[in-house]
Amino acid sequence: MHPDTHFPGYLPDGSSIDIGNREGADEFIKKGGFLRFANHSIPKILDPLRKKDKPSHDDLEKLCNAYEIIGQFTGxxxxxxxxxxxxxxxxxxxFDHVNLSFKAISRLRGWKDRGSLQGENDQALFECALLSMFSHTSAxxxxxxxxxxxxxxxxxxxxxxxxxxxxxxxxVCVIIANTISTLSSPEIDRSWPIDKALKRLEEEGALAQYIRCSVVCGDDLRVMNGLPSIYKHILASTALIKKYFVKGTPTGDVVEKILEEDARSNPDSKVICYLRDISKIAKTFSSDAILNTTTRNNMCRNCGKCEGEGEKFxxxxxxxxxxYCSxxxxxxxxxxxxxxxxTTSKRQAKNEQADNQIINVFFQENLVPIMEKLISERKKLNVTSIADLNLEFDFVRTPTTFKVKETKLYFEGNKHNLPLWYDTDEERMNAxxxxxxxxxxxxTPNHLMIIAQITEKSVSCCKIQPMAPDKKVILLSDDSLNVLEKVIEKADVQLLRKYYGDQMARPMVINLAQRHPKIAQVMTKMANIENKNNCSNLSRRHGLDCYSNEEEVLSQIAAMRSTLSPGESITPELLTKMMGKLQLQRGLLSGFDVRERATQLLQDFVAGGGREKQAREMLPTMGIHKHLDNEKVIEHLVSFQTMADEE
Structure with missing residues (x-):
């Protein structure tokens, strides 16, 4: 609200009235003051001025004065x-006039070069007319x-x-913030839910621009006063984040770009902190799920039965x-x-589903650490089953944290071990x-309870039964914890493979190897044996076993493969290094320009439609073949591709 000042406004009959206070502004509108402006000033004076290439000083003064009048009485x-x-x-x-003005501003050099409004009239349009006008719902x-x-x-x-x-x-930020607060104000009839207002702004492309502009606003009080409300509303609506802030969406890509570039220069700004929290939640929806976790949404609340294929609870x-199943x-x-x-609204139901997905993805990505924590806490608390424990997730913290607690603490005895956020809201705590x-x-021994703080105002409680993708194996139960405990104690990864199957056990074993040196040693030995077998097969397959130095060839290939990470291809640099080493030791490649020749063969093969990965794997063996001419090597590469396709 503007402070009261004396400001004359002219009525259609030519008389003036002081619009510097509420009473005068109301009277000005009731007696047709805005009608005079809309029907006379805009079409007959203002629009022609906008169409002039070089409006006169008097013309611009009329524009500026008109905007100030609008700002006074609408404000x-x-x-x-x-x-x-x-x-x-x-x-x-x-608003016809406003749209025309935006087009004119976009053509001005000051806007193109510096993103600034040079003329007093354009500044008055934004600062006076639009800021005040956007505080009214109908406008x-x-x-x-x-x-x-x-x-x-x-x-x-x-x-x-x-x-x-x-x-x-x-x-720009204040105009957009006014739009959101006006639409969602409880004081107006048929106010929009904040989610609907934000959704509409996203569809208009304005939400992304608000975020971009808010980053450079610094500590401007007009922006800072409204900014926490808007960002907290976004953070409180996980369904909104799921739809509009994941990677690949216009607004989501804007957020990620800001975090990549601006976060380095001002990592502690309020806007960057809010965007970091939004991005963290959005990434959980972008993650590839490795498990199929059954939550309360498809589990009978009474008996715990899970919804099977073809069933609909x-x-x-x-x-x-x-x-319910029945x-x-x-x-x-x-x-x-x-x-x-x-009673749950559709909006609340969508947020619940989004909350569940956040919980599920975090659970999936941290399955092994969670299982290890459950094993240790089960011993520490002297409980016999995971049915007596719960997982406590805190998504408000960065990074997200998890703890294991005894469930009875939530409703029996003192609560000194409960999270701080659990006790801050009495109503939420009781619910x-x-x-x-x-x-x-x-x-049951096959279920686990999760209590999660999704946002500062949102706590979710659910019961899950994690299943493997084929729904044949329960991933987390008392039995699975017993198996994992033995795997860690004995460094016997075969137990895990027998229980879960190779596909499910593979990522779990990799995770365990990163956390337990004994398991890492076992995995290294197994990898060396597997590499040697693969190299021997490769050698026989392509005629290399006819060479007297087959063992040396195999050892060189094995040595090179052992330096690679899982799934990594042999690079031209590694290829050159190995071929050069053999050349020096045995003279097998004398007269062969290793680096240029290998690079050319690789380029020719890829250009001819071959696959780069296959070429890189094949060139080390072909490079020491007795036929070193280009056509012969390419022939072998093509035959290798054909065999790979057949397999």
Whole structure:
């Protein structure tokens, strides 16, 4: 709200009225002041000025004065008077003019070169007219429908990789923030949920531009006052992040680019901290799931039965989140469920699903460390089953942390071991406690309870039964923990393969090897044996076994392969090194220009449609073949590709 000042506004009959206070501004609107501006000033004076290549000083002064008048009476009038007395047609005429102004600004050298508004009239348009106008709902809705917000976003994006100057970035941020707060204000009739307002701005391209501009606003109070509210709303809506902030979406890519570039220069700024938290949540939705984790969304709340293929469990029509395998189970569970059953909106249901996905992905990516922690805590707390334990995730912290706790602590005895965030909100604590107790009463040795703080205002509690992709093996149970404990004690990875199968055990073994030296040694020995067998097969396959120095060839290939990481190809540098070594030792490649020849063969093969990886694997063997001419080597490479395709 502007401070009261004396500011004359002229009515259609030529008389003036002081619009420097609410009473005067309301009277000005009621007596047709804006009507005079919309029907007379804009079409007859302002638009022609915009179309002039070089407006005169008097012309620009008229523009500036008109914007200041709009800023005065729209900034001071009461929302009800604005809503009742300013018609849609008058607003449309004004926003037609605004769209025309944006196009004119985008062509100005000051904007193109520096992203700044040079003329006082353009500054007044942003600073006075638009900032005040966007505090009224009818004006904001009209502006959205007439693409004013989209055109503002396009004006910012017209600068390409650059952003507007700090002053203009502040103005853009305040206009967009006013739009969000106006649409979602509880004081207006039919206010939009904040998710809907943010979604609409994202569709207009304005959310991405708001984020870009907010990074350069520094500590400007006008931006900082509204910024926490907007970013916290985004963080509180995991469904919104899932849809609009993952990698590959316009807004998601903007966030990642900012974190790559701007985070280095100002890592502790509020905006960067918010964006880092948003990105962390968004990445959980981009991750490739390695497991198929069954959560409460497809598990009977009463008996714990999991939804199988072709089955479709029913759910509580009131809260949506409780699922049942039969009507009997639903009836049996009602006494307990009614204590926590609340009406759930579609928006809340989407957020719950998004929360579950965040929990699942983090669980999947940290399966082995979680299992090890469960093993140690099971011993420490002297409990017999994981049914007595729960996982506690904190996604608000960076990096995300997890702990293992005894579930009874949440509803029995003192709570000194519980997370700090659990006790800060009494209502949330009580609601979560009821959920925890309800789940605990139906736990089995094949289930695990998870309590997670997703955002500062969101706590999720669920019961899961992690399954392998084929749904034939339960990944986490008392039995699986016993197997893993033996694997770690005896460094016997074969036990893990027998229990889970090769496909599921492979990533788990790699993870264990990184954490336990004994297992790493076992894996190295196994890899050396496998490398030797592979090299021997490769040698026989391509006629190298006819050479008297076959053992040396094999040892050289094995030595080179042992330096590679899993899945890494032999590079031209490694190839050159090995071929050169053999040349020096045996003279097998005398007269052969190793580096240039190998590089040329590789390029020719790839250019002819061959696969680079196969060529790199094949050239070491072909390089010491008795036929060193180009055509013969290519012939062998092609035959190798054919055999690979057949396999």
């Amino acid at each position: 001071r009038c009461s929302p009800a008077v604005f809503q009742d007395y300013i018609s849609r047609s008058e607003l449309e005429k004004f 904001v809705i009209c502006a959205l429908e007439m693409n004013v917000i989209r055109n503002l976003a396009n004006l910012v994006s017209s600068l390409g990789e650059r952003v507007p100057s700090r002053k203009e970035s502040v103005r 029913g759910n509580c029509s009131r809260c949506i989140s409780a699922h 009507k009997k189970c639903q009836k049996d569970d009602w006494k307990k469920h009614k204590q926590v059953c609340k 979560t406690t009821v959920h925890v107790k309800s789940f605990y009463e139906n736990m």
